[in-house]
Amino acid sequence: MQISSSIAAAQPDEGAQPSLQAYFKPDISPDDIEQVHRLRGAQPLLQGFTALFYGGADGILIRLLVLHELASDPNASTLTRADINAKLGYLEAESLETVLYRLRSHQLLNWDAGQGVYRVTPLARNILSAIDSLITLAQDDDDAEMGFLLSQVAGSQAVGGVTVEQLQHLLGRMVDLTEEFRDAIASGSEFRLRAAQEKWHTACDWVEKGSQILHAITNDPDADAATHRAAQAIGRAQSALLNMQGMFSRALNQIERQRVHLGQSGLSTTDIKTWLMNHEDLAGLASNAVAMPVTPMFITPSEMIDVAEAELFADKNTALPAALPAGENASIVSNEIPAMPVELDAWLNRLSAFAASAAKTASDGGSAGSKVQDTLLPASFAVASYRASLLPLLGDESEASLQGGTATMARLPLEFAPQDGMVTLKDPHVAAMSNATLAPISDNKPETQHD
Structure with a gap:
C-alpha cells in the first residue's frame, strides 16, 4: 500500500497547466526574451483565436460559421436574439447557445443587457478579415502562401505600418521557393522541372506585383535601417528568382537532347510515362495479360548444387562448331534528320549574318x-x-x-x-x-x- 501511494503521488496532474517558466531553463527568465514580451502584449488577440480554434474540427467550423453569419450584415450594428435565431435557424438551440456563450466569454461578442442586444467586437472583425483573406487566396491554384504574405506587406505599407517581421516572412518564402526550384533543376526530372517552371511563372507574377511596394519601402525616408535591409534582401531574392529562367531553359534543352525515342514509332519515354501517370490503377493494366499465373518453385541447396554442377559440365563438354555461320546482309534503315537540329542550324546562320551586319554597322x-x-x-x-x-x-x-x-x-x-x-x-x-x-x-x- 505504501508503494502504491508513493507511485500515485509521483504522477503529474494531467489537468494542471505548467507555468511559463517551466518551459525555459532554470537560469533563463521568460521576461528576458523579446518575443515573449511581444506575444504577451497580444494576449487579447491570441485568446480570440484560441476561442475559435480550440477543440475538434467540427466545433471550430461551427464557431466560425456563427461568427461569420453575425458579422455578415454591415448595416446592422446590433443583433437581438430573435435576429440571431432567424439567421441561424438551421442550428440546434442548445448548440447555438453554447457557441454564443463561448464567443461572449472571450470578448468576440458583447452583450448589452440594458438594450438586450449583441454586438460583434472589432477584435472579431479583425480575426474574420484575416481568415477570409487567407481562405480566398487558398482557393486559387497558385502559390497562395506567397500571395497572402505579399498582401500583408502591401496592406501594412498602405497604412504606414510595415514591420521587419512581415518582410522577413516574405523573404523566407522567396528563399524557400528558390531552393525548391534549384532542387527541381538538379533532379533532372522533366516532370518535376515542368511543374517547377509553372510554379516559377506564378511566383514571378507575385514578384512583379510586389516590386512597386518594395520600391516605395526603400524610398521611404521614415523607414528604419532594419526595414531597408530587409527590403533590399527581398529585392536580391527577386533577382535570383527571375534569373532562373535561363537555368530552366538549359535544363529542358538538355533533357530534349537526351530524350530516348522508341524506334520509329514517334513515341518517347516521356510519352510512355505520361500515359502511365494518367492511369490510377496501374495493376489493372495487367488484367487478362497473363493466361496462367507464375508458380514459384522451391528447392533445397542440395538440388541447386546438383543442377549447377550439371550445367557447368554441360558447357565444358559442348564443342565449338567447325565453321562460322553464313553471313547475312544488314538491314538498311532510313533515318530522317530531326527537325530541331535543322532549325538550330538555320537559327545559327541567321544570327551569324545578323552579327556580321551589326558589327559592320557599328564600325x-x-x-x-x-x-x-x-x-x-x-x-x-x-x-x-x-x-x-x-x-x-x-x-x-x-x-x-x-x-x-x-x-x-x-x-x-x-x-x-x-x-x-x-x-x-x-x-x-x-x-x-x-x-x-x-x-x-x-x-x-x-x-x-x-x-
Whole structure:
C-alpha cells in the first residue's frame, strides 16, 4: 500500500497547466526574451483565436460559421436574439447557445443587457478579415502562401505600418521557393522541372506585383535601417528568382537532347510515362495479360548444387562448331534528320549574318542594336518559341566551353538584353513578345580567353 501511494503521488496532474517558466531553463527568465514580451502584449488577440480554434474540427467550423453569419450584415450594428435565431435557424438551440456563450466569454461578442442586444467586437472583425483573406487566396491554384504574405506587406505599407517581421516572412518564402526550384533543376526530372517552371511563372507574377511596394519601402525616408535591409534582401531574392529562367531553359534543352525515342514509332519515354501517370490503377493494366499465373518453385541447396554442377559440365563438354555461320546482309534503315537540329542550324546562320551586319554597322558609326522580334520573326509560333528559348545562351561561358550547336551560339559576339514589359505585334502567329534587344558585344567589354 505504501508503494502504491508513493507511485500515485509521483504522477503529474494531467489537468494542471505548467507555468511559463517551466518551459525555459532554470537560469533563463521568460521576461528576458523579446518575443515573449511581444506575444504577451497580444494576449487579447491570441485568446480570440484560441476561442475559435480550440477543440475538434467540427466545433471550430461551427464557431466560425456563427461568427461569420453575425458579422455578415454591415448595416446592422446590433443583433437581438430573435435576429440571431432567424439567421441561424438551421442550428440546434442548445448548440447555438453554447457557441454564443463561448464567443461572449472571450470578448468576440458583447452583450448589452440594458438594450438586450449583441454586438460583434472589432477584435472579431479583425480575426474574420484575416481568415477570409487567407481562405480566398487558398482557393486559387497558385502559390497562395506567397500571395497572402505579399498582401500583408502591401496592406501594412498602405497604412504606414510595415514591420521587419512581415518582410522577413516574405523573404523566407522567396528563399524557400528558390531552393525548391534549384532542387527541381538538379533532379533532372522533366516532370518535376515542368511543374517547377509553372510554379516559377506564378511566383514571378507575385514578384512583379510586389516590386512597386518594395520600391516605395526603400524610398521611404521614415523607414528604419532594419526595414531597408530587409527590403533590399527581398529585392536580391527577386533577382535570383527571375534569373532562373535561363537555368530552366538549359535544363529542358538538355533533357530534349537526351530524350530516348522508341524506334520509329514517334513515341518517347516521356510519352510512355505520361500515359502511365494518367492511369490510377496501374495493376489493372495487367488484367487478362497473363493466361496462367507464375508458380514459384522451391528447392533445397542440395538440388541447386546438383543442377549447377550439371550445367557447368554441360558447357565444358559442348564443342565449338567447325565453321562460322553464313553471313547475312544488314538491314538498311532510313533515318530522317530531326527537325530541331535543322532549325538550330538555320537559327545559327541567321544570327551569324545578323552579327556580321551589326558589327559592320557599328564600325560605320551607326546604331547596331535591333529589337529581338525583328530577328525572331517571321516564323511560326513553335519556331519563334524555340528560337527565343535559345537566346539566354548568348554569352554563357559554361555553354561556350562545350561543343555543339548551342556552344557555337554561346560564342557568337552578340548580347541579349531583356527588358520589362511586353510588345504587341502584328504577326499572324505571335500576338505579343517580351521587350528585348539584340546587339553586338561592345569593344570595351572583356572577351573570354579560350585556350
